[in-house]
Amino acid sequence: MGSLDAVEIIAAKRDGLPLTGEALSFLVDAFTHGQVPDYQMSAFLMAVCLRGMSVEETAALTGAMLRSGRTLAFPGLPRVxxxxxxxxxxxxxxxxxxxxxxxxxxxxxxxxxxxxxxxxxxxxxxxxxxxxxxxxxxxxxxxxxxxxxxxxxxxxxxxxxxxxxxxxxxxxxxxxxxxxxxxxxxxxxxxxxxxxxxxxxxxxxxxxxxxxxxxxxxxxxxxxxxxxxxxxxxxxxxxxxxxxxxxxxxxxxxxxxxxxxxxxxxxxxxxxxxxxxxxxxxxxxxxxxxxxxxxxxxxxxxxxxxxxxxxxxxxxxxxxxxxxxxxxxxPERLPQALVRRVVAARETGFVTRLDALGLGKACVRLGAGRLRLDDRIDPAAGMIFLAREGDAVKAGEPVLELHAASESLIDAVLPLVDEAVAVGPQAPPIGLLxxxxxxxxx
The missing domain is CATH 3.40.1030.10 (Nucleoside phosphorylase/phosphoribosyltransferase catalytic domain)
Structure with a gap:
């Protein structure tokens, strides 16, 4: 590749060529110290995303990122x-x-x-x-x-x-x-x-x-x-x-x-x-x-x-x-939600779906996570799962309990919860953990 240059490194990865550890160290170090602008590093990241990296390249990139800062050290401790x-x-x-x-x-x-x-x-x-x-x-x-x-x-x-x-x-x-x-x-x-x-x-x-x-x-x-x-x-x-x-x-x-x-x-x-x-x-x-x-x-x-x-x-x-x-x-000394509401099974049968993605999104909207970087977390928000996939339930029996700071927050996530939870007439196959x-x- 000749002398090290960010544009040359980006072009090489764009063309699917392997990068040396020296090239990756140069790029990461220059980026960390403000010598490679965001737009060039963004182009490099997209090239990696589209072209991939060998394990050797990935290990070298990891090492370059590792060396950009301090590492912890525990001399004398036999197992860390x-x-x-x-x-x-x-x-x-x-x-x-x-x-x-x-x-x-x-x-x-x-x-x-x-x-x-x-x-x-x-x-x-x-x-x-x-x-x-x-x-x-x-x-x-x-x-x-x-x-x-x-x-x-x-x-x-x-x-x-x-x-x-x-x-x-x-x-x-x-x-x-x-x-x-x-x-x-x-x-x-x-x-x-x-x-x-x-x-x-x-x-x-x-x-x-x-x-x-x-x-x-x-x-x-x-x-x-x-x-x-x-x-x-x-x-x-x-x-x-x-x-x-x-x-x-x-x-x-x-x-x-x-x-x-x-x-x-x-x-x-x-x-x-x-x-x-x-x-x-x-x-x-x-x-x-x-x-x-x-x-x-x-x-x-x-x-x-x-x-x-x-x-x-x-x-x-x-x-x-x-x-x-x-x-x-x-645990009662931990933050406690002001509002709790049970979501019950609408029919008798088996829990066929407790979709982790949908329920995770509902937790975020209840206040347990962030929709934006500057959002404040509600430490008490979330949900308790009172049934698992494959469990038999009767109509009206609780499936989960929502915890939030207000009724309006719970009302807002109910469509997400309804989509994430399902009860059917037959027990679903349960895969291995x-x-x-x-x-x-x-």
Missing amino acids: GDKHSTGGVGDATSFLVGPVCAALGVAVPMIAGRGLGHTGGTVDKLESIPGLRTDLSPSEMEAQVRAVGLCMAGQSAEIAPADRRLYALRDVTCTVESVPLIAASIMSKKLAEGLDALVMDVKCGRGAFMKDEAGARELARTIVEIGAAHGVRVTALLTAMDQPLGRAAGNALEIAEAAALLCGEEPPGTAELLSLSLELSAHLVFLSGAALSVDEARGLARRALASGRAFEVFSRMVAAQGGDASVLER MRGVLSAVC
Whole structure:
């Protein structure tokens, strides 16, 4: 390609030519420092979206984004790992996986995000706990992980700043749905955590960003290979996201649900959330070297939960970040909705559809998410699912309960809810939650 030049790099990718790591490093560094304007980087992103990238190129792009900022470091800690999900509805797994793994000796420095589209965000959910801070500096994260074993914080301006700028461009240039760009965005932040091991929950289905299993598998394989290229062990679980994962969708509602499971309770409708959380925990514990097999790690994870050790770790984390840890045992102290309304089955039969996408959009409109970047979150808004797909219901029996700040908000989402929920005369086929596991040795 000769001397490095942004126009030449864009043209090469437009023409489907492979890019060197040197070229990608130059482009990302120049963009981060304002030497490549937004319009040129937008052209590059569109070229990637249309032409794709090899795994080698994607790993090099990830490395360039990673090097644009600071990375966390944990010298002397034998096991550092994390879990990441590609986004779903009613997914409170982070609040179980992090504490379980930390209780088993895996340090977890989780950099999490806010809600995106119809999916909930770990940071928004955590901030429903009174007083809890998520705006921790890298130094604060490092100190807390050493003291508690677990930290959950938002991405600071010092971590992968190139990713923050690139994502803002992707969001307004129709280049979000590109596997290389998605994978590089995820992994630049995860690698910045200083990890030895990462377990990914790559979702597919109606409520996932990847609607089909083939696309989810491609993303999972790319992430695993990026990890291997950077010396980080990665296992990706492919999981279904057709109906909400847990019993609750919303911010305080999901914290309350996770707290109940950490306290040893198993409320109705939480079986899949619990089983997936334990499976993700087991894979991370094994991958980090804290167990000799995934089977052994499954037993360790169950015992860490049942013994209360995971709850203790989560309580300590909440307190360390300024939160009121008493709400974990007294959920009535969490934000409570002013208005609640039950949606009942209109006929006798079986629940044939609880569409995660439609219900996620309804949650956003109830106030649990954002329609615009500057929208304020209502921490109490959301919904409780009182039935699952395949459950038998009678006409008039409750299927879900809506939580909001006003009757008008609930009235406005009822058409979305009616479209997302269906009852029919025959029980539907229920697919497997777990669709596959991908891993690589590095």
